[in-house]
Amino acid sequence: MRALLSIDYTNDFVATDGKLTTGKAGQAIETELVDLTKKYFEHGDFVVFAIDGHDPNDQYHPENKLFPPHNVIGTSGRKLYGSLADFYQGNQSAETIYWLDKRHYSAFSGTDLDIRLRERGITELCLTGVCTDICVLHTAVDAYNLGYQLMIPEQAVASFDPTGHAWALTHFKNTLGATII
Template sequence: MNKALLVIDYTNDFVANDGALTCGKAGQAIEQTLASLTEQFIKDGEFIVFSCDLHEENDEYHPESKLFPPHNIRDTEGRELFGSLQNIFKDHQDQNNILWMDKTRYSSFAGTNLAQLLAERGIQEIHLVGVCTDICVLHTAVDAYNKGFKTYIYENGVASFDEKGHKWALKHFKNTLGAEVIAFKS
């Protein structure tokens, strides 16, 4: 185990047609890539983190409450993984290389022990997929850069509700953060 896959915010609220803050079709279009990539990392025995946004109902003090409608509320269907990822997680959640991680900020590193978990496992290479390319994936990539991780972004494994932001972030990953933007081929 020398690399990790971070599946970021691939939940019903961010991807389903009726999600509270959905990417809709753009998010749904990456489902097969995420499922195949996750299965490949499972098969290879690599570390996988399902890093998912967590909010409390009626939390007026969280900064996102002023920016976005309520989403990913604790104990709601909106917070469950979207589509086939939910079954993949349920089928493998008891394995010691599969982890569900709550996060309350855009970055998967902010306020979590992710960096420690990666260090304990000797992981210095991370692979990012999920939504939104220009928000949570971006902020995770910035923190990964600042912490010295070799970072890969799957261009066919990220999506956003803002196409211009999505395209800008893909360039930023490569040109500013030195990440490798690649396509997953199953």
């Protein structure tokens, strides 16, 4: 069984005026990311939207010291970007769609993601979204450590750091045994 994780493909991470945007790199993957999401959904696979949710007043959260406020709960910056938002709006009530609020880089950290995947018998994960070298990377490392097989579509992940993006793709393949397509 397999699942697709769509990680942080939100206005703040992708829109030109996003608070912590990948800009053109993130915008360039929209078609591939949405097409893959639709294919997984139409096949009946589990589709997870793993989305950062932050409170800029949380003095204990380390990201508030590292980055400008982004994906703030209750703001338009936290909404899905572009045609992915349209897809989600039209299908959010489907039992194979799951919105996962996350506070940390990894979609597994402090969430019920592993339980949700295991109760469905899922062993293979396709990771899409942004940022390749931050949230996608940390999610991939945790997934690897939990025994999941990984697939990373190169045209459906992006970063604001081209060097970090390239490094992460190599790391996925050579260190985590991921299939890069």
